[in-house]
Amino acid sequence: MPKKEIKSGCHLYPMPVVIVGANKGGRANFMTAAFCGMMNIKPPVVALGLELHHFTTAGILENGTFSVNLPSTAMMKVTDFCGLVSGHKVDKSGLFRVFYGKLDTAPMIEECPLTMECRFMQKVDFAPDGAFLGEVTAVYCDDEFMDGKLPDIAKLDPLIFSMSDNSYWSIGKKLGKAWSVGKGYQ
Amino acid sequence: MPKKEIKSGCHLYPMPVVIVGANKGGRANFMTAAFCGMMNIKPPVVALGLELHHFTTAGILENGTFSVNLPSTAMMKVTDFCGLVSGHKVDKSGLFRVFYGKLDTAPMIEECPLTMECRFMQKVDFAPDGAFLGEVTAVYCDDEFMDGKLPDIAKLDPLIFSMSDNSYWSIGKKLGKAWSVGKGYQ
Numbered sequence: 001m002p003k004k005e006i007k008s009g010c011h012l013y014p015m016p017v018v019i020v021g022a023n024k025g026g027r028a029n030f031m032t033a034a035f036c037g038m039m040n041i042k043p044p045v046v047a048l049g050l051e052l053h054h055f056t057t058a059g060i061l062e063n064g065t066f067s068v069n070l071p072s073t074a075m076m077k078v079t080d081f082c083g084l085v086s087g088h089k090v091d092k093s094g095l096f097r098v099f100y101g102k103l104d105t106a107p108m109i110e111e112c113p114l115t116m117e118c119r120f121m122q123k124v125d126f127a128p129d130g131a132f133l134g135e136v137t138a139v140y141c142d143d144e145f146m147d148g149k150l151p152d153i154a155k156l157d158p159l160i161f162s163m164s165d166n167s168y169w170s171i172g173k174k175l176g177k178a179w180s181v182g183k184g185y186q
Numbered sequence: 187m188p189k190k191e192i193k194s195g196c197h198l199y200p201m202p203v204v205i206v207g208a209n210k211g212g213r214a215n216f217m218t219a220a221f222c223g224m225m226n227i228k229p230p231v232v233a234l235g236l237e238l239h240h241f242t243t244a245g246i247l248e249n250g251t252f253s254v255n256l257p258s259t260a261m262m263k264v265t266d267f268c269g270l271v272s273g274h275k276v277d278k279s280g281l282f283r284v285f286y287g288k289l290d291t292a293p294m295i296e297e298c299p300l301t302m303e304c305r306f307m308q309k310v311d312f313a314p315d316g317a318f319l320g321e322v323t324a325v326y327c328d329d330e331f332m333d334g335k336l337p338d339i340a341k342l343d344p345l346i347f348s349m350s351d352n353s354y355w356s357i358g359k360k361l362g363k364a365w366s367v368g369k370g371y372q
Contacts, residue, residue, distance in 0.1 A: 003285060003296060003326040010224040011300055011325050011337055012232065013256060013344045014357055016198055037223020038196040038349075039235030039317040046198065047233050047317060049225030070199060076361055080368025095372075099189060110189060114197055124310050124319065131225040131233060133310065133317065139197050140189040150350040151197055158199045160357065163224075164336040166364045171200060171346065172356035175262055179352060182266025186281075 010035075010163050017159040017168065019082055020048060021067035021098075021107040022059030028093040028107035031056040032083030034161040036068065044136035046118060051129045055087030060120055060132060065106035068116040068136075072157045073170050075111060079159055080168075101138050113145040113156045196221075196349050203345040203354065205268055206234060207253035207284075207293040208245030214279040214293035217242040218269030220347040222254065230322040232304060237315045241273030246306050246318060251292035254302040254322075258343045259356050261297060265345055266354075287324050299331040299342045 015034040022029060035049030046068055050057045060066045071079040078095060085092070097110035101117040108115040118134035145155040153171060160169040201220040208215055221235030232254055236243045246252045257265040264281060271278070283296040287303040294301040304320035331341040339357055346355040 003294070003301070003328060005287070006325050006327050006332070006337070007335065008230060008322055008325050010227060010230050010232075010322070011256075011302060011327070012202055012204075012222065012224050012254070013300070013337065013339045013342050014200065014202060014346060015224065016200060018198075035224045035226070036198065037225075037233055037235070038198050038201065038221045039223075039233065040221070040312060040315055041196060042314075043312075044194060044196050045235070045312060045317070046196075047223055047225065047235075049223070049231070049233075068198070070197075073361055077368050077371050080362075080364060080366065081371035082368070084365060084368050090372075101191075108189070114199070115189065116197060121312065122310070124308070124317075126226060126229075126231060126307065126319070128228075129226055131231070131310075131317075131319065133312070136194055136196070139192050139194050141192050141197070142189060146192070147351070149193065151192070151199065153199045153348040153350065153355065156199050159361075160200060161364065162339040162357075162360075164339065165333070165360075166366075167339075168361045168364060168367070169339065170358035170361055171348075172358035174348075174351075175259055175345075175354045175356055176266075177353055178266060178347065179270060180266065181354070182263050182268070182270050185263050185267035186276075 015161040017161045019069040019071055020056050022056045023063055023105050023107055024055055024059035028098045029055050029059055029087035030082050030092050032079050046134055048132045050132055063105040064120045065103045066118050067106040067108045069109040069112040070114045071112050071159050073159050076168055114141045114151055201347040203347045205255040205257055206242050208242045209249055209291050209293055210241055210245035214284050215241050215245055215273035216268050216278050218265050232320055234318045236318055249291040250306045251289045252304050253292040253294045255295040255298040256300045257298050257345050259345050262354050300327045300337055
């Protein structure tokens with residue numbers, strides 16, 4: 001079957017759902033984002049695609065720190081709410097129990113199973129917005145979501161985003177081991 | 187329960203699984219990657235975290251074009267194989283039926299339900315590797331994976347990656363609509 005060209009856009013499936021945290025004027029703020037990807041292992045580097053007008057974006061530039069919090073599917077409603085209202089108009093600092101780590105100014109969400117504390121590295125400009133790169137300096141995860149020394153994706157039960165239908169999804173089934181199932185394919 | 191600090195790393199769950207395509211010396215090559223995220227809507231910008239020593243990385247810099255191909259769960263073995271062997275040692279050009287779009291030099295995979303054709307924009311350097319940003323100039327998707335004018339994530343059945351257990355996963359269930367379920371939360 002020949003491939004058909006469709007309207008161009010952000011057709012990456014799936015995308016993660018994260019809640020980005022930053023302080024602005026001393027107040028914790030949080031925004032929901034799906035434009036997020038890991039970019040490097042050592043040091044761990046995360047990239048966020050953020051519009052410049054966001055309250056959170058200004059907070060990242062103000063303090064040079066931010067957090068990437070992973071909500072569970074049980075947190076779908078509050079996560080969606082965080083993406084519906086702007087910190088410019090609504091004080092979202094009381095939505096969650098907030099804690100701080102070694103960077104002091106990156107507000108993190110206790111209710112999220114896993115959070116990454118990040119030091120802002122650089123902003124990559126392209127019209128009209130940009131990509132924000134940060135080094136993950138610390139990671140926090142509750143025991144109940146771990147399998148030994150590592151987080152367990154099934155226990156994290158992360159919220160997942162599909163852009164074409166603007167919907168939240170859950171993770172499905174484990175299918176096989178990476179760097180393993182393809183051995184001897186050819 | 188207080189949050190516990192765990193060993194830092196790439197703790198984003200889930201990650202997508204993509205097969206990046208590029209021509210090198212006139213030969214199509216493909217590598218599997220999970221460090222991938224959308225960064226912007228208009229124009230659509232995708233970011234890849236790639237190590238500089240990869241054959242594919244050299245191909246991106248050679249032609250200024252690349253492709254991001256989304257494999258289905260049925261393609262798990264060949265996708266894993268693509269990540270196990272290097273184009274420096276193995277000719278992977280015959281693994282898939284390859285087609286080209288308007289950019290001429292970005293090899294795309296017909297077997298993948300959806301592919302994005304990309305023009306390389308810039309490389310963001312950080313030790314020891316970098317992030318590669320590209321504008322998505324065209325998207326191709328077979329009719330059978332569409333719901334009207336848009337791709338359907340359930341039909342795409344994308345392969346998903348969890349880094350902590352190095353495993354491939356499937357997508358789960360649709361849970362709710364974004365920019366909707368959180369209305370009136372507070």
